[in-house]
Amino acid sequence: MAEGSTREVYGKTLIELGRQNKDIVVLDADVSPSTMTNFFAREFPERFLNCGLQEQNMISIAAGLAASGKTVFASSFAVFVVCRCFDQLRLCISQPNLNVKIVATHGGITVGEDGTSHQAIEDLALCCALPGFTVVVPADAIETAEAVRAAASVYGPFYIRLGRPKTPIVYPEGYHFILGKAVTMRQGKDVTIMATGIMVAKALEAADILARQNIDCRVINLHTIKPLDEAAIVKAASETGAIVVAEEHLAQGGLGSRVAQILAKEKPVPMEFVNLGDRYAVSGKAEELLQRYGLTPGDIEESVTSVLKRK
């Protein structure tokens, strides 16, 4: 499978947006060579602000700029820009509904060797707990470009989570992203795997393996965690009767919790969850960590097998 860097695409898309809209301002907290906002900084130095190692200050500055009419992209690693800044996100951006786009890189455990301090595994729960925020986790580089464009064109606070390593490309060029609309990646009638971010490619792999066992999996990419495409979720539950939700996140408060909340009310069906549980990860290579913490196609396959027994 071809691979692409979500953060590199983010950097390039920012330049494109910066050319179209002179009111776009980009902030970073000393990590622009890693978040790739440095592309924008080189082309539009007057509209780029390195806030130094002051993530909290950066978020409140972003709010002040947005309150003055700017469309602000603020970036750092997910742990620093979300976990460290919750109060700033809450009172400076969410409550006043300001036009700030938090685009974080280095989400999840696939950050790898840097270890626990750098692995954001609770960021989706935190951002989904901010009223008014739109939360998006692109599945690949192509979807990243589309999601960043969507964030720039829709008013309001956004959180977009990107990863550190390159990720498999799951979409063809020319893919058209619709904010808040689930994408059926593969049709199937026995069970639905709902995934987000890097777990979409893993879900497709799992579906291939399961097809050889005559299990027909539907795979849905829920790139927009908030607001969720409730209709697509209920439809999949009704038509396939069993759901597995896969995400690179803690068990609590992420995609699995949110899907379960909808289905508990609208269409209860057997569910299984593929996630990190309730624990921090450690240093290691991304692939090793995905193995260790149960985020492989094989883990999805096991969950499908067990959910089908309960169907």
Next chain:
Amino acid sequence: MVNHPELKCASQPMPKKASAENASPSNKFNLSTAELKEMAKKLRRHVITMIATAGSGHPGGSLSAADIITALYFRVLRHDPENPQWSERDRFILSKGHAAPILYAALAEAGYFPVAELATLRKLDSRLQGHTDRNLTPGVEMSAGSLGLGLSFAIGVALAARLDSKTYRTYALLSDGECEEGQTWEAALAAAHFNLDNLTAMVDCNGIQLSGRTCDIMNIEPLIRKWQAFGWHVIDIDGHNIDEILAAFPKAKKMKGKPTVITARTIKGKGVSFMENNVAFHGKAPTREEAEKALRELE
């Protein structure tokens, strides 16, 4: 001991020259010193009545900031109560959000909303929330109440002025207790680093916070030397002397290349004898009898 050679740092670009001064008038009230003193008293009376009616609130920090806010709204700020979103307006950011009542009083007297509305403070469905809410109240620039956020927000507002070559000035009022918050000093570093001479911070140094005297809870002194060390132009004033307050702003405006902070020495609860320097009235409403006594003193 190793002697490190002094590191050479790329200097920040100096702010672009702003476009010609906007033709619109400065402050349309333009009250005299004597009139400002009367207005400050009136706003203090509103504060007492509002908080007593609400049955909760923070009188001490509203009364200490009364003279500064009066001077700003009725003499210094370029603003238009008829058009709260006027793009050229000077921005006043109340970072010490618990002093919302004194800001509401000033906004009402300036005409942003009816004075009668002050009686709705903290009540269900009121536009006047316990701490400021920029979505609800005309003239309120920032939702505040969590200390330490406002100076950073003000930096964003001041940077936007520079980007758009606008001449408006940005003012942020902080409490001295707020100088215990780490983010205040992140902002202090950043505003100086970005040479934001269109930004003026004010610290309402009333020396008292919720649970005691600031010097006992978490000492922030020497405050002037701290701001200077962070790269700010500091003007130290008596925050209840209208002439000193008025004299500080032109000096701040004249200073080029760095932000100015006005450290205003104030008295918590100023104007009401039994509230002055009284920790108890940081966040407690006066009883009906206390309110009546306070209003008599503010005649």
